[in-house]
Amino acid sequence: xxxxxxxxxxxxxxxxxxxxxxxxxxxxxxxxxxxxxxxxxxxxxxxxxxxxxxxxxxxxxxxxxxxxxxxxxxxxxxxxxxxxxxxxxxxxxxxxxxxxxxxxxxxxxxxxxxxxxxxxxxxxxxxxxxxxxxxxxxxxxxxxxxxxxxxxxxxxxxxxxxxxxxxxxxxxxxxxxxxxxxxxxxxxxxxxxxxxxxxxxxxxxxxxxxxxxxxxxxxxxxxxxxxxxxxxxxxxxxxxxxxxxxxxxxxxxxxxxx
Amino acid sequence: xxxxxxxxxxxxxxxxxxxxxxxxxxxxxxxxxxxxxxxxxxxxxxxxxxxxxxxxxxxxxxxxxxxxxxxxxxxxxxxxxxxxxxxxxxxxxxxxxxxxxxxxxxxxxxxxxxxxxxxxxxxxxxxxxxxxxxxxxxxxxxxxxxxxxxxxxxxxxxxxxxxxxxxxxxxxxxxxxxxxxxxxxxxxxxxxxxxxxxxxxxxxxxxxxxxxxxxxxxxxxxxxxxxxxxxxxxxxxxxxxxxxxxxxxxxxxxxx
Numbered sequence: 001x002x003x004x005x006x007x008x009x010x011x012x013x014x015x016x017x018x019x020x021x022x023x024x025x026x027x028x029x030x031x032x033x034x035x036x037x038x039x040x041x042x043x044x045x046x047x048x049x050x051x052x053x054x055x056x057x058x059x060x061x062x063x064x065x066x067x068x069x070x071x072x073x074x075x076x077x078x079x080x081x082x083x084x085x086x087x088x089x090x091x092x093x094x095x096x097x098x099x100x101x102x103x104x105x106x107x108x109x110x111x112x113x114x115x116x117x118x119x120x121x122x123x124x125x126x127x128x129x130x131x132x133x134x135x136x137x138x139x140x141x142x143x144x145x146x147x148x149x150x151x152x153x154x155x156x157x158x159x160x161x162x163x164x165x166x167x168x169x170x171x172x173x174x175x176x177x178x179x180x181x182x183x184x185x186x187x188x189x190x191x192x193x194x195x196x197x198x199x200x201x202x203x204x205x206x207x208x209x210x211x212x213x214x215x216x217x218x219x220x221x222x223x224x225x226x227x228x229x230x231x232x233x234x235x236x237x238x239x240x241x242x243x244x245x246x247x248x249x250x251x252x253x254x255x256x257x258x
Numbered sequence: 259x260x261x262x263x264x265x266x267x268x269x270x271x272x273x274x275x276x277x278x279x280x281x282x283x284x285x286x287x288x289x290x291x292x293x294x295x296x297x298x299x300x301x302x303x304x305x306x307x308x309x310x311x312x313x314x315x316x317x318x319x320x321x322x323x324x325x326x327x328x329x330x331x332x333x334x335x336x337x338x339x340x341x342x343x344x345x346x347x348x349x350x351x352x353x354x355x356x357x358x359x360x361x362x363x364x365x366x367x368x369x370x371x372x373x374x375x376x377x378x379x380x381x382x383x384x385x386x387x388x389x390x391x392x393x394x395x396x397x398x399x400x401x402x403x404x405x406x407x408x409x410x411x412x413x414x415x416x417x418x419x420x421x422x423x424x425x426x427x428x429x430x431x432x433x434x435x436x437x438x439x440x441x442x443x444x445x446x447x448x449x450x451x452x453x454x455x456x457x458x459x460x461x462x463x464x465x466x467x468x469x470x471x472x473x474x475x476x477x478x479x480x481x482x483x484x485x486x487x488x489x490x491x492x493x494x495x496x497x498x499x500x501x502x503x504x505x506x507x508x509x510x511x512x513x514x
Binding site for chain 2: 137138141158159161162163165166214217219221222
């Protein structure tokens with residue numbers, strides 16, 4: 001899946017015009033982080049809080065006019081990976097035993113934890129995917145710099161984004177070369193060849209890294225990537241942040257007020 | 259403008275594995291001169307080019323670039339003075355978008371804001387790329403010729419006085435190559451072009467330096483070396499086809 005990254009664009013909905021798009025990328029990242037933290041830090045079993053957050057996430061998703069089919073597809077693919085972790089939470093002890101088979105048992109606590117964690121992860125994934133769909137990677141990276149993430153870390157992310165497609169291309173051309181010379185035979189042999197390809201890809205990556213570094217140095221790089229000018233936050237950004245903060249607090253307050 | 263941008267005296271270089279790449283190179287390049295550096299694979303062209311930009315510090319011998327000797331203190335100034343265009347644009351275009359890549363060099367020089375934008379846009383226009391259209395694009399999705407142009411724009415944006423190019427016409431189709439030749443011809447900089455492409459050398463450069471096994475074996479007018487097929491063959495090179503035929507058009511070819 002990763003090897004086809006050159007063929008698909010991450011930010012297919014970044015060109016729309018909407019309230020969400022009119023916010024600075026920095027603000028969008030902050031809103032997303034706020035919501036994800038609020039969703040993830042809510043104690044298990046507080047269903048009404050998540051219902052409230054689901055409303056907020058839903059409104060943002062609708063208002064940012066993302067392509068819902070793509071959003072669902074991506075969340076579905078990512079959920080597959082998370083579900084492996086989730087299955088573990090189902091069979092934990094505590095509470096009333098509802099069903100058991102040998103040492104396997106399903107309890108009320110297990111069900112509650114499973115439901116809570118599933119909700120948390122799905123809501124967080126939807127929010128993160130809305131951000132990725134609506135914000136291009138370069139402006140995301142700039143937002144991270146603006147949010148005081150270490151510039152070297154951002155530079156590493158940036159070159160990863162730049163070169164992952166080059167590497168995928170290189171791997172594909174190696175694969176094609178192997179197929180054109182009739183790479184067949186046993187599965188074991190094929191796995192061996194693919195292993196060798198990864199090995200040589202790794203060495204090529206090292207060499208390329210050296211050349212890229214030379215190219216950077218020859219254009220005056222001296223250890224720290226140049227910073228883009230910081231964009232100032234407009235009134236709209238401040239309002240959006242305040243509203244999201246208010247909504248997250250309100251969500252937490254649902255159980256306090258009862 | 260300096261009158262003597264680059265002077266190399268008695269330069270030698272040995273790789274860590276013991277391969278001697280350069281032996282006693284003496285070379286002087288005048289301002290606004292265009293020099294072709296030709297030689298077979300492994301003749302030491304690329305190693306010599308890396309010296310011009312201070313990416314390799316001379317082991318033996320001396321290099322003076324625009325009155326600055328090649329020492330670690332001068333490296334920053336020398337790298338602003340000499341722009342190096344790498345052979346593979348994928349090595350050189352490391353930023354996520356074209357615009358960020360073109361502004362990389364000037365930003366390292368400390369430029370910001372309006373002057374930076376102006377300079378990057380001018381560099382992109384110099385290689386006939388529209389800054390509005392190409393600026394936000396990802397370097398991955400460009401064609402080979404476009405990548406080459408962006409790589410050259412990234413170097414031009416630093417406003418160097420000397421342009422050093424490693425195999426500029428490699429992997430370009432004929433039209434891109436032709437456009438590149440026009441582009442280089444229109445730039446009023448001192449240029450040093452390492453190439454196998456003798457046609458390009460003939461079009462652009464009055465002077466040619468032939469490297470063979472790390473030594474300079476010829477340094478003189480391009481036309482006289484291209485007429486000397488014996489010397490070329492001796493150093494694993496070949497005359498351009500257009501030059502080696504005794505007729506101009508295929509119709510005039512003698513019947514086989």
